[in-house]
Amino acid sequence: MLQFLLPSQCALCHAWPAQRLCAACLARFMRQQPRCARCACLLPAGLDHCADCMRQPPPLQACHAVLDYAYPWADVISAFKFRADPGWAIPLAGLLRASPGTQPALQAAQLVLPIPLSRQRLRQRGYNQALLLARRLGAGRKLQPGLLLRLQDSAAQSSLPRAARLQNLRAAFAIDPLAANQVAGQRVLLVDDVMTTGATLHAAALALLAAGAASVAALVLARTPANSIGSQTT
Numbered sequence: 001m002l003q004f005l006l007p008s009q010c011a012l013c014h015a016w017p018a019q020r021l022c023a024a025c026l027a028r029f030m031r032q033q034p035r036c037a038r039c040a041c042l043l044p045a046g047l048d049h050c051a052d053c054m055r056q057p058p059p060l061q062a063c064h065a066v067l068d069y070a071y072p073w074a075d076v077i078s079a080f081k082f083r084a085d086p087g088w089a090i091p092l093a094g095l096l097r098a099s100p101g102t103q104p105a106l107q108a109a110q111l112v113l114p115i116p117l118s119r120q121r122l123r124q125r126g127y128n129q130a131l132l133l134a135r136r137l138g139a140g141r142k143l144q145p146g147l148l149l150r151l152q153d154s155a156a157q158s159s160l161p162r163a164a165r166l167q168n169l170r171a172a173f174a175i176d177p178l179a180a181n182q183v184a185g186q187r188v189l190l191v192d193d194v195m196t197t198g199a200t201l202h203a204a205a206l207a208l209l210a211a212g213a214a215s216v217a218a219l220v221l222a223r224t225p226a227n228s229i230g231s232q233t234t
């Protein structure tokens with residue numbers, strides 16, 4: 001917390017003194033854009049759903065993303081996840097909270113569940129970035145981080161196409177059997193840092209729906225642009 005109270009440089013433009021993300025960079029790089037209500041991909045103004053979601057609706061009832069996984073946010077999120085810098089949870093969760101779609105999503109949800117990491121990935125990283133973000137959203141007792149379980153250490157998703165990602169995550173998630181009754185009939189909100197193809201969120205949603213959840217929505221910090229999927233390293 002101390003680093004956010006003392007003067008520092010903006011991580012994007014290196015202005016001094018500034019917060020970790022200065023107001024000028026936020027104004028430049030945080031422009032709200034129309035997105036599909038089901039998968040959060042960018043859309044032309046005036047449309048609510050993309051053609052893919054209209055043709056084959058995903059298991060997510062809704063998905064809200066704050067920004068694109070692109071410059072400069074790809075580097076920021078990589079630092080958060082891969083460079084042992086959990087302090088990024090504070091300003092990034094602030095971006096989530098400030099986004100217009102976040103509070104309605106939190107209010108509609110009865111359970112808020114961060115996407116869990118595998119045990120191996122958690123040991124390597126030392127923290128679950130999705131859980132750090134979720135804890136700072138103000139969900140209160142709705143936040144139940146132990147309810148959704150990751151059963152296996154699946155191969156890294158970053159180099160796989162969408163079909164392989166889905167196969168890779170088949171049966172990757174389950175509900176804690178001692179608390180499965182907490183899911184039945186509930187509106188669930190999943191929280192994650194990045195949505196690329198949606199394979200991870202969809203696999204988690206299917207596990208929750210199979211356990212009796214009434215609906216599953218998602219809140220993510222960043223969405224990979226459709227024309228960039230397959231070239232990203234997250």
